[in-house]
Each structure stands twice: as structure tokens, then as C-alpha cells.
Amino acid sequence: MPQGQDPLSLPKVDYQEILRDVARSMVRLKRPERLLKLITRFIDRTFGLSHTALLILDQKNDRYVFVNSRGAKRLPVGLVKFDSDHPLIQWFCGARKKLSFQKDFLFLSDVKKMLSRAEFRLATNSKGSHLTGIQKAMQNLNIELVIPGYFKETPVGLLMLGGRRNGRHFSKQEVVFFQTLANDCSMAIKTAEYNQSLIAQNRELEKRLKEIETMRHKEQRTYYEIMRSLAEEVHAKEPNIYGHISEVERLGLMTAREMGMELTGPGKDVLSAALILHDVGKIGIPDSILTKPGPLADDEWKIMKTHVEKGAKILEPLTDFKKVREIILAHHERYDGGGYPQGLRGDEIPIEARILSVVDSFHAIVSSRCYRGGRSMEEAFQELQNGAGAQFDPIAVDSFIRIMKKEMHKKGVGSMPFLLENGLS
Amino acid sequence: MIKKMLIVDDEIEICEFLKIFFEDRDYKVATGFSGEEALEKVASFQPDVVLLDIQMPGMDGLKVLKKIKAEHPKIKVIMVTAVETGDKIEEAMRYGADNYITKPLSLEYLEKDVQDKISLFAKGA
Numbered sequence: 001m002p003q004g005q006d007p008l009s010l011p012k013v014d015y016q017e018i019l020r021d022v023a024r025s026m027v028r029l030k031r032p033e034r035l036l037k038l039i040t041r042f043i044d045r046t047f048g049l050s051h052t053a054l055l056i057l058d059q060k061n062d063r064y065v066f067v068n069s070r071g072a073k074r075l076p077v078g079l080v081k082f083d084s085d086h087p088l089i090q091w092f093c094g095a096r097k098k099l100s101f102q103k104d105f106l107f108l109s110d111v112k113k114m115l116s117r118a119e120f121r122l123a124t125n126s127k128g129s130h131l132t133g134i135q136k137a138m139q140n141l142n143i144e145l146v147i148p149g150y151f152k153e154t155p156v157g158l159l160m161l162g163g164r165r166n167g168r169h170f171s172k173q174e175v176v177f178f179q180t181l182a183n184d185c186s187m188a189i190k191t192a193e194y195n196q197s198l199i200a201q202n203r204e205l206e207k208r209l210k211e212i213e214t215m216r217h218k219e220q221r222t223y224y225e226i227m228r229s230l231a232e233e234v235h236a237k238e239p240n241i242y243g244h245i246s247e248v249e250r251l252g253l254m255t256a257r258e259m260g261m262e263l264t265g266p267g268k269d270v271l272s273a274a275l276i277l278h279d280v281g282k283i284g285i286p287d288s289i290l291t292k293p294g295p296l297a298d299d300e301w302k303i304m305k306t307h308v309e310k311g312a313k314i315l316e317p318l319t320d321f322k323k324v325r326e327i328i329l330a331h332h333e334r335y336d337g338g339g340y341p342q343g344l345r346g347d348e349i350p351i352e353a354r355i356l357s358v359v360d361s362f363h364a365i366v367s368s369r370c371y372r373g374g375r376s377m378e379e380a381f382q383e384l385q386n387g388a389g390a391q392f393d394p395i396a397v398d399s400f401i402r403i404m405k406k407e408m409h410k411k412g413v414g415s416m417p418f419l420l421e422n423g424l425s
Numbered sequence: 426m427i428k429k430m431l432i433v434d435d436e437i438e439i440c441e442f443l444k445i446f447f448e449d450r451d452y453k454v455a456t457g458f459s460g461e462e463a464l465e466k467v468a469s470f471q472p473d474v475v476l477l478d479i480q481m482p483g484m485d486g487l488k489v490l491k492k493i494k495a496e497h498p499k500i501k502v503i504m505v506t507a508v509e510t511g512d513k514i515e516e517a518m519r520y521g522a523d524n525y526i527t528k529p530l531s532l533e534y535l536e537k538d539v540q541d542k543i544s545l546f547a548k549g550a
Binding site: 063065066075076078079080081082083086133136137140 | 436438439442446528529530531532533
């Protein structure tokens, strides 16, 4: 019970200020130990007690352990525990509402008073032995006052205070102040636990997402490989275009680099994939049309032209390659807007598709396709230049021809196996 | 009857705290901060019961236990351990430790156990 309420005997403490400080640090701290130690140190210094200790619930082991202990009668931290069924802990558990006075704090002097009355009536019953247990525990640790901090109905922390070194009793105001601190402690503990579990959950979630991402990536890789081999198969059906796919890829990348495009990471992968897979839609074109030796009839052309949409459709499962689909869909568009399927013009056509259009056409020209004889390099360049601004992006054509000439000058025609194959040297 | 107890722990604070705790309960208490000191005190102080920390730098609790049990088989020895030393507990029990207590400990249990061992010692069991 609070005693000696002489305001002059109070230490000069700005309680409000301290409580505000504590509340502020509580929000900031992820680990509560520091705040709990701060609180015990503060009490120890301000009030000059023989012992100031904080006991907190270790839920996993169903016990209470000391996080801090200060003062002349302090305990070695980590030595002593209280099991949850200890009488002192039990005193603060259960239906505390009914006995709110006794459950919110407990003075050793009150325990002694109760025991002196109980000696006659309660000595043999369980409450008597409980009180004896509490008295012993408090005396063992030199504790005069115990103040619980609750979370819901559970005391998650117990502030244990020894007597003042000057022997003065605690005032009611001080007890209320300690109660606030004790409840701050339990809030800090619970907040930290909550944060910890959130962090753990987040980590778990991140791990799962990564696993899913890896799986998805692997799946897409597999799909891509299948598409690649399908694309090669398509071209294998068309005679005399040896190495079309890998050459289109190589020439396309070369041209893009010459045009100053950033060719690292995903950007390069996308362009590469588009160059490789550009005709994958031909899987859906009947062989009779695909391998027809003479020119195609109008209705056959109509079918042939659908290969760009078919290609885009086939690649839909590659969610990483949305851009690849756009390029493939647009690789038969013309710079002047006269192409198919959408009739896009100029900059509306993705730059990659404009490049693809040039290198694909070039390769078609120099290859001995079934409906044409092979033509010389210069003729091929000339044809591209004739189409610049109409069928082709003039800048793409210029860049392509420039880099081709550079390459041939540097390495000779031998660096282009398909040219040798077609007797174009 | 005088109850004599030796407390051995390399943490001086623990020795001091437990010394006062048991002195308040009318024990005569000696302390030792190392294995070597423990053996000296066993010889000079002749305790009934020894509270012996397992993990100490230098000569550890297990070696001390073996020596005590070899030279003074009647002295009761209670090992004090940390949770992480599970395998050492088994070893200690094989060497004849009379009980073990895990840190953090319950003071009530410790007091009762020490009292029990003193009674056994008095009976010469």
C-alpha cells in the first residue's frame, strides 16, 4: 500500500517527460532489451533503491527470467528464474479484475500483514502457503514492491523494486508511475515480438516468392528451348537457307550494336530471342505453302502472312518475353506503313522489329531461296537501299550495310559462312 | 548441526549472491572461483555439499567432480549447468554427481535440493 505521501519527499522527477521519452523510444526500438534495461537503470538512478530488477516472460519455456538487475542487492543476470507456477507469478495471474487492488502491485509489507492475519485462519490452506512462498521469494531477492505489466490477462513483465536506501516508503504517485513504466515494458516486449514475427513471416514469404520465380524461370527457359528447336525445324523445311536462324541472330545483334543500342542483360536476351524465334509461327503454316517452289497464289499468301500472329500467339506463355512477341508481330511491317498485320509505320514499329526486317530480308535475298537464284552482296545491299524509307528504316539499312562492310573488310567474307555456302564471294 | 557448503563458479557475482543466500539460511559457506581453488577448499573446508559449475576455464567442473568423488566419495556434489551442455550432464552423472541444476535456476528448488543432499550426507548415505 502506498505510504508516506509527503510531496516534499518525492525526488524531483518530471514523470510526464520521462514517460514521453519512454514511449518515443518504444516505437523506435526493434529489440526491447535496450529499452527494458534503460527503464531499470533509470529507476535505479532516480530512486536510489537497494534493488531494481525486471523479470520477463519467456513463453517458450513457461518461465520468467531477469533481463536486468541493478543496485547493491542485484542478482547475477541469467542465474535465477521463476517458473510460471511460482506463487509470486500466480498471484498476478487469473481473474485479476475481481481483486484489482492486489493484482496491480504487491508490497512485501502487505504480504506480511496478510500472513499475520492468516496465521490463525489460513495457515493450513493453499492461500497461506502461497503467501509464504511469495514472502520468501521477495525476501530472497530483497524486493519490497512488485509491479506487473500485463498484456491481455498475462503478466509479461514484472518490475521488482527493493526498498529505498534512505528507508522512505513509496508514494502513491510513484506507484502509479511505476505501473505506467511496467505497462510500457510489456508493450515494448509485445511490440518487439510482433515485429519479430512479422520479419520472420516476410522472410518466409520472400523465400517462397524466390522459389516460385526460379521455377517459373526454369519453366520458361524450357519452353524457350522448345520454341527454338521448333523454329529451327521450320527453317529446315525451307531448302537452301543454311544457318538462317543463327545468322539472323548474329547480324541483328551486330546491327543493333552499330546503332548504339544498349546490349546487356534483358535487352539483349529479348532481341536475341526475337531474332531467333521470328518465324516460329510458320509451324502453323502448311508444308505445301511453306515449301512451294513457285510464287504463292493470293490465298496462299494470306495464309503465309498469318505466321506473324501465330508466332506471337505461340509465345504467349513466355511472360518474360512480352516484348519479344511485339517484335515478332511487327517484323513484316513496312516503314511506310504498307506492311502487315497492323500497317504500323515509322517509329510505331519497334526498333528491334525494324532491324529484324532488314537482316531477315537481307538473308532471304542472299540465300538461294527456292523461288530465286542467289544474288551477290552488292546487289543485296542495293536492294536494301532501294527499300530504305519504304520497306525499311533507312537508319537500320545504313547501319547494317556499314557494319557488314566493316566486318568483311576486317575478317573477309570467310567470317560469313552462309555467303561461302551460297557462292557469293 | 553445522551445514557446510562450497560454491564453485568462475563468475564471482554468482558465488557472492548464492553465498549470502545460503548464509541467510544458516549455512557455513565457502566459495571457489576455479577448479584448482575448489579442490583446495574441499581439502581445507571439508564441505558436506558442493555446488559446482560445469563450465569453467582451466580445470572444468567435470575434472573437479572426478577428483572430489575419488578422494571424498561422501561429499555430495550438485552440478550447475547451462542448457547447452546436455552431453556434459550425462557425463557428470556417470562420474557420480548427485544431481544437476540448469541455469537459470529456481532458488526454491536449489534450496530444497541442497537441503536434501545435506540430509543424505548427515545419514552417511
